[in-house]
Amino acid sequence: MSTTDTRDRSSLNPSTPTPTTYHGAPPSIRAPSLSSSANATSLRYTSGLSSHGIAEDPLVLEIGTKFLRAGLANQEHPRCVLAWDKRMFKRCGDRALLDDIVKRRGTELWTADMRGLDIGLVEDLLERGVREAYHKYLLIDSKTKKLIIPVPPLFPTKLLTSIIATLFSHFQPPSIALLPSPVLATVAAGLRCALVVDIGWYETVVTPVYDLRPIEGRGIGVYGRSKRAVQCLRKQWVRLLTPHYRRAMGVNTAPSSSSTSRDTLPIDPDSDDESEKVSKIFPNLNDVSEAMERLGWCRPLSTPLPAEHTYRLTKIPLPSSGTSITLPFSDLALPAERAFFAPTTEDVGPGDPVQRPFSPLFSHDSGGAPTNTIPTSAPEGYPDDDDFPLPRLLYNVLMRCTVEVRAACLKRIVFIGGGSRIPGLQTRTLEELQVLVDTLKWDVSPEARLEKTKTVVSESGAIHSEIEREGFPQTRDEGESQFSAHESEEEQPYDWHIHGISPLSISPRSTFPRSASLNHRGLHSSSDKNNGTQPARESKKSKEIYGEAKAVKSLGVWVGGSLLGGQRIQGNAVIEREKFLKEVAAGGTGIPSHALQNDIGPSLNQKKTGDGAHKIGIR
Amino acid sequence: MSFPTIHISCPCSDTPSIARHGSSGSHLAKDHSDLNADDPAEVDDDGQSNFNPYSRRANFSLYPLNRLLFCEDCNQIRCPRCILDEIVSYFCPNCLFEVPNTTVKSEGNRCTRNCYSCPVCLAVLSVTALGDEGTAPYILLCNHCLWSSSDIGIELDKPTSITAQLAEKLKPSASSTGVSTPTGGKIYTVPDTLITPAISGLATSSSSYYPSRTLPPLPEGAELSPGEFFTRLQEFYKLLKSEASDNEDRHPNSSRLMDMLSTTGTSHLRPYNQRMSEKPKPGWAEYGHNQSVNPDDDLNAITAISSSGFSGTTSLRQRLTQPHCPSLLSELVPLAALLRTKRSKRCRTCRHILYKPESKVGSIRCRIRLVAMNYIPTLNITRFDPSAFNYHNLIPLATHQFLLTVTNPLYDPISVHLATPRHTPGKYPSNITIYCPEFEVGANTDVWDEALASASGNPSSGGHRAKPRDKKSAVPGQIWDRGRNWTSVIIEIVPPALPEGVDDKDKIVKVPVFVRSEFDTEVDRDVGEIGKGVKERREYAFWSSIDVGRIGKKDQDGPQRPQSLGGASVGGLGERERRSEGRDRRESERMKRSSVR
């Protein structure tokens, strides 16, 4: 998209809107006042404009765990998407990186464990990535362009301050505007309300957006998070491939040459036990990632895959070890099945190669409840509070919303993040969510209501995790067990193709009825029987908005930033360089307090977000 | 990995971009511990913490000398991180055509001529005629991986103006929902803006041919390509904003509304609940043609992947280079070559220009070029005894001697002070000893002066090699050798025996050396008579990291080979050393010359 052209259009278009899209005074009356007001606003909202009115599009930098997207606003695509990979960790002048960073830390920009995070390393990496973006792709002097940075919900302040500081000190942009990423995803879908499901690397975060305000307070932030994310998916891929890999490498052979072991996973050097060594052989993580990105898919329930595809043998090369694995195509849907839809991922078992314990991102920020991270002694089959399957996670969040937010969001579900790319995942999530909605409705049991009151009264973020663990309405537990008759199948993991919906026991071949409503009815009746034990009390309200879950395509967070930035909309969390550096030097965060409190700015601290506009979102 | 390698740590890494959070006070103070965040800081006997080349962050602060500039005003090394770049000119690396600034602004960061790169391997594509005698049709062919534009069904009519032709061929079809590929997948209709932003000019101007100057109305439920959807969203928000700002003029108090197109509390927009039940109208708060997720699309995508298999899908790298992130190889499109820039570089602290190239593309000359190797002493390290060991297989627990040569680029003699920790700070420390850590290095006087001087003294062999032998002695506390503007000392390293299965990273001996050089210089050479003779003491100090080699396995032939390199040389020169010495000398000379160059 050319800037000059955009400029032309921006000056021409608003003055001559078409009747179909215009609902105001006639253009003839409007035009003059518009042009003057456009000038006025541009002066007000963009301080560094040159007098002759060349409105410079700001830059949008989406800084993610795995990727950096950088480009000019008003363009359809970022100019570059850079991966935080091994290359980024290299020393200048070296050809290769010796440090086996994939094994020890992962190459992500930041680690899931905030407390153990080396902030300095994040700054170094960010500086390197952004510099490459400026020099190789953006080709502009960094001092001249304002920045727009999308900020995910409940993003840790410490990390945000550090990111902003790095950008200001190394690239000296005139200002940095912070915009909440769920809102940008909503904007890029052409919506004002949406349930934004961000399937990221460390975690999946579900954020309701109502009238372009993210709803994060009062527990939604905690309820809307699950570790069912892409990292979890990769673990499941490792689990799928490892037995085949070991077979391909020769089961009983000693752990092969260093070329295979070096880049794979830790091999205990002191162990002389051959079998123990074998049990520590895993396929190279990069190879696994590549296979996952290229071949992974997810089985939709209602639309059958033709048998020719189901049984097609698919070869997965593992170049680091010079071998390849051949699996039926249907098996390649298993990791997504387990990672996103299995009732629990706790039994990752011996195939789990990632040594560091998972802790939900920023958990310590969510109200000082470190218990969040400690695996609870939840009864078997019950998910941990950060281990909800995707459909359940969505349901839980919608459950927490007020009626009107829920009504608006249910039919406007927006999937973003790396996991949303997996073909079939969105359809499948919607199908299962629909089953949950049809079965459980929006009923709240008395106990749950009690818990809810507690939350409201206590005003403390710490209680959320407790409620999350204990406050499951009994009815839903019943429903849950209905959907999770999988215990016996867990022994032969490759057979739980569709464990969630056991009553129908869908086999890959079964020609599933095309209309999802059929299954729902089948399920519905069986679960109704179950609900008979409990008084199934449906509030009238929930019946009214008893709706159909629908997903809406979004062009993504970056594009949302591009669209808003292209209209010179910066939000009210605009940070100026001098002020920021001064504040940080004085020991502050440098992030304006209204950015923390205001619904438009990223709500960084859960405790501060309970007031004002958030009330509309939570009942 | 080649050994030995010397990197220099730019002091800018001592000043973290921000203060440690919560701690006030000056963060400009040297704080090496910041670099050691990975490992606990190694503290010297005198309580001073050392630079740790093993730290992961060290990878970001270490640079080869030739990548460093020098700011005379700050009297400091400047690395790529502590300079600010300013673009002098843009050019296409393929056709070497200089692109004016205005063109870059309007048409983007890619070559608008005929330069395209392979979407599979990123090599340059060549225009190849398919017809006999080099006639039409033409294709873009990769000579490296043999990908060609005919793989995606594109043949060109003429060998020129490829950008325009490609734009035409890749234009969304009339239905704008994508074209079926032989594999059954759907080609993402690539918006023209992707191929090269230049075309976007055509595209958007063509859209402005519509009398209303907005896009044509859409039928209900129309499916749009991502490109079209974007353009329409853009229009939509433009309109919304103009409405909002219009509204703002009437209600000056509601300026908050502009913050996020938020319309709550404004009179002419109804509350959301009311709108909810109604069908959203275009032009109101929500865009009317949202693209809902279609299960059939998912199914098509899955079968396309199944049909194409691993080899028919794009790798992560290929996908990231393509703006529309395609999943299938058949959806890849050729990419116009990225432009490159010539940049001048300023000191980030004082804004002085340190490097300024000629703006002309062909020229490699510089107007200003303050490179660090003209200011700070250059280090070189060579094996003291070349036959004794292999850089890639240092024998554990044996004493290895290296010759560390310090060369002075200045016209004033310098006094050098080297410091190292006693052990390398890695997980498996090696012992380090510098025989003579303090010494003088002569001025970088005119080479001819010296040549003449030495020629008169010893006509048979020119240069410093003819200097009397007795200068050399491998005795601790004494330098090994010295020349016109260089001095070499012996550094002794004893690597540890490593356990099995150690990371490659930990096998490498990285020696941190702190170099301080002091000299007296005339305050200002330009002042003339008045300033003459006034001298000032100056000091340069920096950490450097020397990768000496990789620790090998313990000697299999029984116990440690005595390998008494240390013993022999401490007592005096062994026979072997004497023989190899000349060669060593030559080698270090060669390295010195090459590094100066």
Ligand SMILES: [Zn+2]
């Ligand atoms: Zn520096």
Ligand SMILES: [Zn+2]
């Ligand atoms: Zn070119």
Ligand SMILES: [Zn+2]
């Ligand atoms: Zn190629």
Ligand SMILES: [Zn+2]
């Ligand atoms: Zn300076």
